[in-house]
Amino acid sequence: MSILLTEKTSVLIQGITGKEGLRALTAMRAYRTRVPCGVTPGKGGHVADGAPVFGTVRDALSSFPEINVSAVYVPPSAAKSAVLEALEAGVPLVNVMTEKMPLKDAAYCLAAARERGARIIGPGSLGCIVPGIGRLGVVGGPLVDDIYAPGPIGVISRSGGMTNELSWLVRQAGLGQSAAVHVGGELLIGTTYADVLKEMENDPATKAVVLYAEQGVNYETEIVSLLHDGGFTKPLAVHIGGAFAETLPSGTVVGHAGAIVGKGRSAREKMAALQDAGALVAERFENLVELIHSTTHA
Template identity: 40%
Template sequence: MSVFIDRNTSVEVQGATGKEGAYWLKHMKDMGTRVVFGVTPGKEGQDVDGVPVFHSARRGMKAHPAELAMLFVPPRFTKDAVFEALDAGIRKIVTIAEGVPLHELIQIRKAALSCGAMVIGGNTSGVISPGKGMAGCIPYWIERVYRKGDIGVMTRSGSLTNEVTAEVVKGGFGISTLIGVGGDSIPGTRFAELLPLYEQDQETKALVIIGELGGSMEEEVAEAMEAEIFTKPLVAFIGGRTAPEGKRMGHAGAIVSGGKGSVAGKVAALEKAGGLTAAKPSQVGGLLRQALG
């Protein structure tokens, strides 16, 4: 078993015939992901790389039940697409779009919480269990970044993930499942909510979290460690240690305000809970070796 997605997980792709959707649908399949149908309103009867396309998620579900919805849908249609997947009975959803209005992000998360679903994203490159399954736009073919192994990764960033994951691989390790929760200030699923999955996953021996300034997700991880909800070794790299207060550093969620969300506070909380923290990406491999004894 893996976390969130493995080789048996059936996946439907919303926005399947779009440029991004069609491109990544093919890559998801090539990697071995079980893509069972696509959705594009008005394009039922077509196919993308042999995958049948339906007008709606509900129509697709009648013919090919899917467990996971992968959304390649622009930000202004994202809320509708998430709710369409929920209405079709799907409880695992990944959405990549950046720029979904804040109030809609709140409504998306609230709906997911209400019906026991998990929405990963937005503003993420998705989820991958190398060699098994991928929902997103992750270049699994870059071997020095996405080698298969037994280290779980949770991240708020795309480009920084490549940088840090390359260090995991350089350190002699590989990835069990990588989940990008996204760079927004209101992610659909928070780090701490994924910890029980990694805790149970026998293929994950340790966890790397790639965090950054702003919000409270890293502090929530520390609380879960203190409460022994998560007991495996954990290494964290958190960007923005030298960022000035009040400046938004690229991501919508990356801002220290009112003295809250500082990297110093996050590092202190995680270390107190028994985690190891890297000041630079290049230290991550060594810390993993140290953590795994």
């Protein structure tokens, strides 16, 4: 058993004829993830690197009814209509890779997904991977087999690059990952740390979780509540990046759109709250390894 991806996962790429869509197609196939087709409005009937292209999500689904995930690689201005189209066609999991999606469009899509009971990961997500099963997007890039291997550690990250870096720490410790999820770095995200933790709580493959979060927009309070309510009972090790940013003027955005100084909470405040709630907090990012060991040997 695994979270988000299974042997039955079948992925549609929206924006499959663009550069990023094609790159994702290659990456997913290379990791033995099924991508039967894609969609690009106005390009129905074309073929993208051997995959049939449809003009609409509905057309794609009527030819490939097994599709249960959409990976969205369209420009920011087209993201809202692409996501809504996938939701309206009944796709239950939409991983939005588009970066810089306007906030009002993101809010619109998240509300629409909530109403339908569908899940959005992102926007601004790089994707997710269940080692040995498949990946959505390009997580791991060409080094995927160096960094990822099936194992007991769940990985959650606010940053795409740090998803790899954290997973690599896990591998260097001689362990593997049950899943790695990049939730995205934007202010509004459809699947938060706590949402993934809930999935990992119910996932027998996950024995412990490591999490990279950042100063700024506050999604950590949800984790605190989840821990207090007993909604997550496995060991959890967390690092919050951006302690240095306390010295920057309020309103400065560092690295990710959601890492806004003075909005939400500082790295120190977040670490203190999580520690109080029972999470293991790593002062140094690299110490997450030792915390992993202390949890898995316990």
